[in-house]
Amino acid sequence: MGAQIGTNGRELIETNEPNLVEDQFDYSLPPKIKFDGPLYEEIDGELVKFDPKEAVQRDLVITDTTFRDGQQARPPYTVEQQVKLYDMLAKLGGPNGVIRQTEFFLYTANDRKALDECRDLGHQYPEITSWIRADKRDFRLVKEAGVKETGMLTSSSDYHIFMKLKKDRRKAFDDYLEVVEAAWEADIRPRCHLEDVTRADIDGFVMPFVCELVRRSEQVAPDMHVKIRLCDTMGFGIPTPGVELPRSIPKLIYRMTHDAGMPPECLEWHGHNDFHKVHANGATAWLYGCNALNSTLFGFGERTGNPPLEGAIIEYIGLKGDLCGIDTHMIQEIADYMTSLGVDIPHNYPFVGRDFNTTRAGIHAGGLRADERIYNIFDTTELFGRPPRVSITDKSGVDGVTLWVNEFLGLKGEEKIGKIKVHKIARWVMDQYEEHGRLSAVTDGELEEQVKEHLPDQYAKR
Numbered sequence: 001m002g003a004q005i006g007t008n009g010r011e012l013i014e015t016n017e018p019n020l021v022e023d024q025f026d027y028s029l030p031p032k033i034k035f036d037g038p039l040y041e042e043i044d045g046e047l048v049k050f051d052p053k054e055a056v057q058r059d060l061v062i063t064d065t066t067f068r069d070g071q072q073a074r075p076p077y078t079v080e081q082q083v084k085l086y087d088m089l090a091k092l093g094g095p096n097g098v099i100r101q102t103e104f105f106l107y108t109a110n111d112r113k114a115l116d117e118c119r120d121l122g123h124q125y126p127e128i129t130s131w132i133r134a135d136k137r138d139f140r141l142v143k144e145a146g147v148k149e150t151g152m153l154t155s156s157s158d159y160h161i162f163m164k165l166k167k168d169r170r171k172a173f174d175d176y177l178e179v180v181e182a183a184w185e186a187d188i189r190p191r192c193h194l195e196d197v198t199r200a201d202i203d204g205f206v207m208p209f210v211c212e213l214v215r216r217s218e219q220v221a222p223d224m225h226v227k228i229r230l231c232d233t234m235g236f237g238i239p240t241p242g243v244e245l246p247r248s249i250p251k252l253i254y255r256m257t258h259d260a261g262m263p264p265e266c267l268e269w270h271g272h273n274d275f276h277k278v279h280a281n282g283a284t285a286w287l288y289g290c291n292a293l294n295s296t297l298f299g300f301g302e303r304t305g306n307p308p309l310e311g312a313i314i315e316y317i318g319l320k321g322d323l324c325g326i327d328t329h330m331i332q333e334i335a336d337y338m339t340s341l342g343v344d345i346p347h348n349y350p351f352v353g354r355d356f357n358t359t360r361a362g363i364h365a366g367g368l369r370a371d372e373r374i375y376n377i378f379d380t381t382e383l384f385g386r387p388p389r390v391s392i393t394d395k396s397g398v399d400g401v402t403l404w405v406n407e408f409l410g411l412k413g414e415e416k417i418g419k420i421k422v423h424k425i426a427r428w429v430m431d432q433y434e435e436h437g438r439l440s441a442v443t444d445g446e447l448e449e450q451v452k453e454h455l456p457d458q459y460a461k462r
Helices: 052-057 069-073 079-093 109-119 136-145 158-163 169-185 202-217 249-259 278-288 309-320 329-340 362-370 380-384 397-409 419-434 444-454 456-461
Strands: 004-007 010-013 039-043 046-050 061-064 099-104 127-132 149-153 189-194 227-231 267-270 292-295
Touching: 039 249, 039 278, 052 278, 061 309, 079 099, 079 109, 079 329, 099 109, 109 127, 109 136, 127 136, 136 149, 136 169, 149 169, 158 169, 169 189, 169 202, 189 202, 202 249, 227 249, 249 267, 249 278, 267 278, 278 292, 278 309, 292 309, 309 329, 329 380, 397 419, 397 444, 397 456, 419 444, 444 456
Parallel strands: 061 099, 061 292, 099 127, 127 149, 149 189, 189 227, 227 267, 267 292
Antiparallel strands: 004 010, 039 046
16 A cells, blocks of 8 residues: 555545556456446436346347438448348357347338348348338238348327327327237237337327237237337437436336336337437436347438447447457448448547547657557457557657657567657658648658658668
């Protein structure tokens, strides 16, 4: 125990070794999400306790809607592209089925061809499901496709029931139940998508409808129990405790699981990012009792997009504290493939953007040079095949140039070159800005030429 120094009534604990909080920040994994107490929410005048440790022990899964909602935000994928992405999703989620399901449209010949060819790959996970309108006529497509589960649109807010569907609540209620019964008659598990649920009358429509679904599910086999997808269609959901329904995610999940009796394994969250809360909302749904988080690759989806699948993967690892069979390298491989298709991934996009682990600040470069853990979120080299990089500008300083040179030459440990040996290159960089008025970053090719000129021996050995 180190010396203690009094500071305004508190004791500073001096130590000879740094406390790197490695029980949470194991650099070989995304940081672990650890809980030291329960979550609370006041519901119907009572303080309800949720145990996040218990939540982590549940069979949390990720589901995918890249080929359904994800295609509503871009030109349709070709059959070949869908098959390639499906194969990569299977490898990413691993043998334990962390990515448990994915859904397909059934309306065009290309939709059905893509589904058949994906199924022919023979992957157990993600299971292929479908999506239809709440229309009994669409079950012909589901039966022809041979899928065991289908989602169906069961809009839940009066904005949709009255203003879009031109129905009243009783008509919508009865029509939805008729389609659910048709699914059971066809031996297909129904998944009701409660569109716009965070803007719905929870007590006046949603709870009566869900309770009736649970009641009718008691008459069918357990593996045919209806599923509910809670659709935060406009991104109105809020994760913070104390918020009123219908926007409160904790209260909404509680009403589903405790009041309606919906099993957590039959509950799924589907969000949108209109208010920049999409990932936090999905993670909150997991913790409060919803087992499945619906997502798309890189968040591409209608308008502002859906929960990003790769974000859910990293969150999952953080909650479980283990890779659980996930192949994190596939995240970068999928990003590279999507980019080859012309998909624009922002340079600063987390985990896969060109610059997500690239620094331009000299003080950050100095930290990276001392120990990459200081300014890198986790071992991105090991998990993504992406070592931390530095982009050279007038803000990089000699530390940034030194880091770039050592990375370019592949020098590690005692082989690394110090700042003194690269001062001429650093001076050349500053001259570009101070004497020539440059505004853009220095390219790797330009820096390579400087290394070749000023460090010829090291350059020849690389």
